[in-house]
Amino acid sequence: MKKILYVAMSALMLTSCYEDKGNYDYHFDDLNKVDISDVTYTPSAYEGVSGSVIEIQMPMTEDKVQRVEANLKQTLADNYDNLDFTWYSSYTVTETNPMTGRETTKTLRDTLHTRGYVDLDFPANTDRSYNLMMVVKDKTTDLDYYANLNVKTRLLFKNSLFFLHQKGSETYLGNVEKIGSSLESRSNAYQTAFPTATDNVFSNAIKLGFTTYVPSRMAVGALMVFNSDGRGYSYNTLKGLQRFDVPLVPTGATSFVASRLIDVGSSSTYNKFDCLISRDGQYYIGKIAPYFMVPGAASNDDTLHPGDYQVTAATVTADNFVLWDAKNNRFIYQSNGDNVPVWNMDGLAGTQSSMAVKDAHVDFSSLGSLSPVGKQAVYAFIASHSEFFEDAKPQFIFKDNADNFYLYELTSVDGGKNSKAKATRGGDDEDASSSEAAYTITGKRLPDFHPGSNLASFTYNPWFSTNYIFYAKDDQVIRHNLSNGDEEVIYTAPVGYTVSIIKFRTYDSESNSTLSSNFGDLGLYLSIGMNKGDNGAVAEIKLTTSADVDESYTMFCDKDADGNAFGKILDVQFAHMYSFSKDSQ
Incomplete structure (x- = not known):
């Protein structure tokens, strides 16, 4: 019995003398950290109401595989060799039963292990939205990091600034879309919508307008185009410029x-x-x-x-x-x-x-x-x-x-x-x-009102409670208070340009109603057309609800994605989704 007690006491003494290094020699500066809160993506994402969103232009004629890359910063590593990536994806598809004609929806899920990127399939002329969860495991610390991302198709010409520009004796319809921090610009939008077309249906267009409403279950986005011969047609911006x-x-x-x-x-x-x-x-x-x-x-x-x-x-x-x-x-x-x-x-x-x-x-x-x-x-x-x-x-x-x-x-x-x-x-x-x-x-x-010669630029917007008139004069856009004569320059064009046309994205008074607005902050954006000789440019600024300049947003574009300069700007018109919000940029 004494022998057993001696052995037990010896073991207890050895245990109590063990050096516990974990709580005293554990240095956090020696651990790699992954800054998941600052993750960026290629293509670039914007912050929507529900999180990070990447929009991919819907392919029109051929299926497309879109690679999405994650850009992560680490404190002790300059590559991804120490990281394992897992991508959990899901999307919903609608199928029609050929026998009954009934539509059913189902959710498809997948798990991918590709380091730093994921490849996503986008069928031609098909709306698709992927919900992704990216899980990043740091093998040096065994810590996991999580980020959610929505990657979805973007309708051709969704929330697009259209413009008419003249090159020589011919007029073209161009457009600019701001997607996140990137610009997608085209000098011939019709050619984009109809790649095999050999004609230019906007060759004698002179004026643009827009209306959107819901006549049945499907919304209409009608870009109205008036021609110099007195005729005109409207084109559905939600259906790739299909003509009504x-x-x-x-x-x-x-x-x-x-x-x-x-x-x-x-x-x-x-x-x-x-x-x-x-x-x-x-x-x-x-x-x-x-x-x-x-x-x-x-x-x-x-x-x-x-x-x-x-x-x-x-x-x-x-x-x-x-x-x-x-x-x-x-x-x-x-x-x-x-x-x-x-x-x-x-x-x-x-x-x-x-x-x-x-x-x-x-x-x-x-x-x-x-x-x-x-x-x-x-x-x-x-x-x-x-x-x-x-x-x-x-x-x-x-x-x-x-x-x-x-x-x-x-x-x-x-x-x-x-x-x-x-x-x-x-x-x-x-x-x-x-x-x-x-x-x-x-x-x-x-x-106190001296607007100069561009009287056609006058515009009023009910989104502002003050009796403001906005107009273009030389290289400036000016806000004039009709009640007291006060004026404020809210935009100055780049050197050499003369502002020719200004239009707010919408004049719909719904934003001021007691109803729930479909237009978010749409009426606070001002679209601007300007010219310098035979070339032109389009721009946009955003105003606050008191009609002061909101410095958080600006856009300027004078050439298409191929570097071709725009012609002389004749008119501008923003065409938007019926329900416009932060998630529908």
Whole structure:
């Protein structure tokens, strides 16, 4: 028994004398660290709402294998020999049963072990989105690091800045997309969409517009293109510029050359109206869909007809189109209550306007020398800050021969409560020759407003609560406060360029509504076209909600991906997804 006790005590003494080095000689500086929080990828990723996102241009004709590389920094290693990579991938596919026609979805999963990269399959003309988890094991420390990534197809021309540029006597449609921190630029977007095409359908295009809405289950993104011959078509930017069969202008309409496109209202409530003015003073009207009608062509009431007026400025209220007729020095108006079958694109053809065009009989006698008679109407807008804009009043900017500028505000004689009913009423109590005034007017001179000669650049956006007008002058874009005359330069072009055109990405007033907005911060971006001799460039800036410059975003592009310089910029137009968010760059 004593012998056993002695052996046990000896073992206990030896154990207690063992040197525990783990807690005292363990130096963290000697351990390799992988900075997973600062991982970058090739192609570059952007930070979406749900994490890192890489968008791959959807292959149009041939399947594509896209390699995605992870770029990791380590403290004690300059290669990946000490790292093991595991990629867990999943994606969903939709299959149609050939017997029943039913669609079913299933999720496919895979596990790959490729060091520093993963190769992903993208079938031609197929939408695909991979959810990836990258697990990195450091063999020197036996520590694991994790990162999630979404790699998905990007529709051709998704959220794209289109532009018309002229080379010689021919016009081309180009586009620029900013994907993360990278630019994808093309001088001939049509050639990209249709690689085998030998023609250029935009060779005589002069004007662009855009509308997006959901007529059925599928959203429409319609890039409206107006030509110098008075014709025009729209092209689906969500379907690789496939042309809609319905022409923008009715086949039997008098041809005209588009000058200005006015866009007022909210897409979400279908309370959105368009007015297209031609260079010869005629106008067409539309409602959310890419289709325009001759005003009053099917009216049963006495109505003014094309040729009876020469429109130089127009806007749209909750009830009426309101326009300045320079031929007769008067305001005219027309109800916006026409029934347009916006739910059925094929049903648009042949739709006619039944609302009469009328003289507004606005009395200028109280204005004295401020009267707009004999002055030039250069721009009109409404300060609409809701999706229904009932209280917004038409405002018109005029200039005289001495380059003095004036601001006029119209007020409906009944406060807007019954103006649509009045405008649609026929018979003896109101017709095109009635002397009853539809609006009253006030006016003032703008002593601090000196915009120069580019009057076509004037633009107003309801996204800002202050009464700002934006315009281009020489190499600058200027923000002018119509209330107090304050001005601020918000953009200066590179040396040698003259700014020719500015447009906000959207003028949709939905962002200011009580509804959930589909457009995120879209209306804060300003698209800019500029020229230097025969070459041009496009740019974009972002503003804050108070219309100051947001330095977090800027874009400038003057050549395509092959290094070819853009021609002279004629117009710009941003075409976006119907629901625009951080994850839909």
